[in-house]
Structures are given as structure tokens and as C-alpha cells.
Amino acid sequence: MHQLQLFESTKDIYARVFRCLCPRTALPEIVIAFKSYRNANCYIRWKNQRIEVRHADLLMSAPPAVTEAIAFILLARLYRKQVPEEHVAVYRAFMNDGGTRQQVEVLRRERSAKRMAPAQGTHYNLDQLFDEVNHQWFESALPRPAIGWTLSPARRILGHYDPVHHAIVVSRFLDSPEAGRDLVRYVMFHEMLHIKHPIRYEEGRRVIHSKAFRAEERRYPGFEELKEHLRALCNESSLPRRRRRRR
Numbered sequence: 001m002h003q004l005q006l007f008e009s010t011k012d013i014y015a016r017v018f019r020c021l022c023p024r025t026a027l028p029e030i031v032i033a034f035k036s037y038r039n040a041n042c043y044i045r046w047k048n049q050r051i052e053v054r055h056a057d058l059l060m061s062a063p064p065a066v067t068e069a070i071a072f073i074l075l076a077r078l079y080r081k082q083v084p085e086e087h088v089a090v091y092r093a094f095m096n097d098g099g100t101r102q103q104v105e106v107l108r109r110e111r112s113a114k115r116m117a118p119a120q121g122t123h124y125n126l127d128q129l130f131d132e133v134n135h136q137w138f139e140s141a142l143p144r145p146a147i148g149w150t151l152s153p154a155r156r157i158l159g160h161y162d163p164v165h166h167a168i169v170v171s172r173f174l175d176s177p178e179a180g181r182d183l184v185r186y187v188m189f190h191e192m193l194h195i196k197h198p199i200r201y202e203e204g205r206r207v208i209h210s211k212a213f214r215a216e217e218r219r220y221p222g223f224e225e226l227k228e229h230l231r232a233l234c235n236e237s238s239l240p241r242r243r244r245r246r247r
């Protein structure tokens, strides 16, 4: 029996589980599709007189016992039957397994592309600014992230470093002559400091701008003036000032 299972297709497994759950019902057509989800989800539904099943493609390499457990869970849900406890346990163990979690994390990174506009803006090129600051300030040691402008001119968050995607995004709001190259360069510097000083956890609290981060930021040439300029630029916008911040 166990050896046979090794040669069963996903569709075969569903058919066998169906007969087990609904022995007196004629086997309907079952259509299986593997989808490139960002997780390990799976779905089932009745459509056009047939059962449609969708599995995340991550599950293609799952052990047959896991596929069988999923078939039991989904078909039982569809037919309002009790799911055998052993299958729930197999499914839970697989989903909570370190290897599965790691695979999901990798997929999430690969498949959730960062939405941003190219680094070459109307007035400033963010790639150039990154290289310049990296050379002058970090001995060109910072690994190059994905870099781009936001799609819309957000004023509340002017720059952002996303460690999951290793991406720096600068608000299109700053791609203007009023902002000036020096100011955009300083915002780039600030976000680059986030690469050098990753978020730390202290007593359960997230420390985004550590003391070391702040100290290094203050050494940037013209730091006070640039911050003042940034504040003035933002004050021209209509949003309440306290809601504006850089992250």
C-alpha cells in the first residue's frame, strides 16, 4: 500500500480520498492545478460539475502523506465531513516544519517584487547617489540594494529601506529642483545607514534608529542644515507636520 502511494499522482490521491470519504457518491471529475503562490496555500471548489483543486507549487515536492492529508482536509470541508485527526496532525507538522517555513520565506522574497519606479528620476539618479555615498562614506562596502523612486509623490515617508527585499525607495516628492541634489543625497545616506545598522530588538522593542545610527548620521556634512531644509520643504505640504517622518 505504501509503495503504491509513491506512484500515485496528486489526482489519484484525491480520487482515492474521495472514495474513502464518499463511498456511495459517483466520482466527479477532479482537476488539479499547481499555482505559483507566495505561500503553501491550497483551495478547493465545485465549478461546472467538477471539483477544482489548486495547490501552491511549493506542495509539488511535499511527501505523498502530506498531499493525502490535504486531500482529506479539503474534500472533507467541501462535503461537510469530519476530517480524521491523523491527517490534520500530518498537515500541521508539515506546515510548521522549519524547512517548509524557510521555503515559504524564500518564495515570498522572490515573488513579491518591490513596486517602484527606476532609479533614474526626472532630476536625480538614485543609483549614482548610492555609489557616491557608498564610496565617500562606507568605503564602497555596502551591498547594493534594489533602488528606486516611489510610484507616487508620498510626503509622509520620504525614504524607506526594506530589509526583506533589500531595497531602498525614495519618495518621488523629492525628485524636484526644490529639494535639490544634496538633500536627496542625504536621504539616500540616511537609508543606507539602515543597511549598516539593521533593526535590533531590545527587551521586545524594535530599535530602528539606534544611538550608533544617530551618532553617525550627525557626522554627515551639513546635517543640521539639511534636516532644516527637509522640514521646510515638508511644511509647504498640507499634511499635519507631526505625521511626517522618515523611516
Ligand SMILES: [Zn+2]
Binding pocket: 190, 194, 209, 246, 247
Ligand atoms: Zn530611518
